[in-house]
Amino acid sequence: MKNYLVSFIFSDIADMLEIKGENIFKIRAYRKAARAIANLTEDVEYLVKTSSLAGIEGIGKALEEKIREIINSGTCEYYEKLKSEVPKGLVEMLKIPGLGAKKIRTIYERLNIITIEELEQAAKQRKLRGLPGIGVKTEQGILKGIEMLKGTMGKMLLPTALFLAEEIMAMLRSHPAVEKVDAAGGLRRRQELISELEIVISSNKSDEVIDGLLTYHRIKEVRERSSETLKVLLDLGIEVNFHVVEPVAFWSCLHYFTGSEEHNVRLREIAREKGYDIQKNCIVRVKSGELLYPENEEKIYGLLDMPYVIPELRENRGEIEAALKRKLPQSLEIGDIKGDLHIHSNWSDGLNSIEEIAIKARDKGYEYIAITDHSKSLKVAHGLDEERLFKQMEHIKKLNNEIKGIRILSGIEVDILSNDLLDFDDDVLKELDIVIASIHSGFSQDKEKLTRRVLKAIYNPYVNIIAHPTGRMLAKREPYEIDVDAMLKAAAETNTVLEINSSPDRLDLNDELARKAKEMGVKIVINTDTHELEGLNDIKYGVWVARRAWLEKEDVINTCTLPRLMEILSQKRK
DNA sequence: GCTGTTATCAGCCCGGCGCTCTAGCGCCG
Structure with missing residues (x-):
């Protein structure tokens, strides 16, 4: 599958166009196409060969031609041209929070800085302040952002690690001298960020296997080779360690x-x-x-x-x-999950209709789902106002009569506003089956304010769940300042459920906080927060967090049957 | 760059917040 490659190149093109200050809609077109290709379940190479790319929304003539070029040659002319014009370091700088394309361009044009190291030096030497649009605070923010980035540099999110491991293992399985192969290390422990891959292989012919491995197209550098080991660096900056052992030694x-x-x-x-x-x-x-x-x-x-x-x-x-002591937890299994309680539909910023979602969820074996679109203040996400919310409730009622085998709950992801009010009044919230509250603005408020906002939501009698409770984004954004202990205590007191958000770049709560929550008597829900059908499968990432957090079935409310779930949700209102 | 529409081009996700040349812009969700 070359889907990953095409998606990667399009997204890289979008970044470079952004730095060049190109038309925002052109940039969006590349990003949209990158997402579309990444989300495809079919092999893009097959679609090229059968001339069926045209059916994909967001891919027109120009992009179709570039996809064809990438499939045939591994790259495209336009991409290579851009790469020769835009220094790689500038694209990397886009990952620094608070630093966007315009400021990067200013820094590049005025100071000729092209790497993050140079940028860090310049910030430390206070050379950035004084540039147009950059003052003391921005300079300090850049330093802080670089610090965070350094902590995650060279580390992968789980989906990337899984993708690479699968690609490597598929190649190995087709090698005649390989008997068994599996990925060990942090990936097998389902750590949230993976720094290197450990691949264990059993074979009687280790030399042949290692020779075969050396043909892997992503290898950029061989760092070590012995009779049993091969250590390499991949083009994506990832290290992989291969361990080839006699079949009898595989499990050890x-x-x-x-x-x-x-x-x-x-x-x-x-x-x-x-x-x-x-x-x-x-x-x-x-x-x-x-x-x-x-x-x-x-x-x-x-x-x-x-x-x-x-x-x-x-x-x-x-x-x-x-x-x-025989006291290990009875770890949760993916099959224990009976429904997903945080899903966005095309009524706000999701891609799919409620019908499509319900049918897909039913096919997955779910007993129930909750549709929890954004509330009115989140304009960018086309959040629902009261009128549209009530219409949606009516629509869901109708669908529940039409679609058999799954129950759709009417819910909302209501914004906890900066002024600590909720985006809807209680007399609206009380009409819903389920209410999720979460923060999408005012992340940089101080600890006292942020804690007050969340506590107020927790003490609201209609709020069942706090979603992505710490707001962190892996490798992108630190958790916001919040008194976590106070949040856990209030949640335990009020039967408010805290979410493990399964989105692989959130995983929020993380394993340690989820374990602490359990110890403090807080119930957990594992949700995907998905905006498209395929995202329903991300539930596994949340289940892995729960397993790392020592959670058992009874700690997680969406392992319950529908009647029991409704009972738990109604407990909040008592 | 794409889409929808039918012209050979207009419209494409909006608005708050925080920073900075304190009124306007960049960044972000």
Whole structure:
């Protein structure tokens, strides 16, 4: 599939056009096309060959021609031309919060700065202040933004890591000398950001496998090669470590490269107490020197008198002690989720009709969904006013009579406004099946104000859920200043549910806060907040967070049957 | 750059907030 490549190039073109100050609508056309291609379920190469690209909304003649060029040659002339005109570093600067294309252009034109390192230097030397439109605060904001960016540089969001791992594993599976292959490391533990991929392969012919790996088209640099290991840097700036072992050593090796360092250190301590030495390719019975090759991970933990510990828990956050005491959580499964309670339709900024969403959700096996479009203040998202909301409620009532096998709840994602009021009065909210409240403005208010806003929403008798409670965006935006403990305490007190937002660039609450919420008696809901049909499948990311947070089925309200869910929602109003 | 419409081009997501040349612009959701 070259969908990823086409989407990547179009999005890169859009960034470069933005820096050049091109027509905003042209830029939007490229972004829209990039999104459309990324969301395609079909192979774009197949669509090119069968001349069926024309059916895709947002792809006209010019873009179709460029897609054809990219499929045939891996790039297109226009892209190469832009790359020669716009320094790469300027595009990277777009990721710095508070810094947009115009300011980047000013900085480039006035100071000839083309890398983030140079930008950081200039900001530290106070050379940016004084440029048109840039003062002390902007300069300080840029430094802060660079600091945040550095923390996530070279790290991938889960979808990218999964995509790359799948691509690599598919290639390996087709190699005749490969017996088994799996991804270990942070990806297998479902960490929110992945710094490197660890791929474990079993084969009797490691040299052949490694030679085969060297033909992988994304390899930019080979950093290390031995008889069992290959370490490479990919063109996307990502490191991949391949470990090729004899088939008998596969599970030991997969286990060895899955747990965090802290988990592995602690596990080795326990193993030593029990007379074992855990090594990369096997486990040694110390007394006899016997080498053991467990045939699965259950057997590895079994040797240490523990039940199986799922990869998501292997962080040394108490899971080893819990395992020894037989007190591990009964981890949530994706199949436990019975409905998605935060979905946007084309009544606000979603792409699909409520009918389409309901049918797709029913096909996924869901028992219920909630349509929770934006409220009127969020103009950019075409938020619903009272009149349209009531119309939507009527429409949903009608659909519930027509579409069998799934129940659609009428909801809203009501804005918690900057002045701490909700975007709708209580007499509107009380008509809905479910109310989600969330912040979309005034992120930079101080802690006291932000906390007051959220607490006021929590104490509203009609607000069931607080969505994306900390507002963080991975690699983009820090969580806003908010007294999290006060929020959790108030939520516990009022039966207000906190969301794990499954959008892979949010994952908010994160694993640690979700675990804390559980400990404080707060119920959790796992939602996608999706704006299109495919996004319903993002629920897995939220479930993974819940697994890392030690949550069980009973902690998560959308594992309940519909009657029980309605009971839980009504408890808030009592 | 695309779409809808039928001209051979107009319209395409709006508005608040915070910053800065304090009235206008850039950034953001």
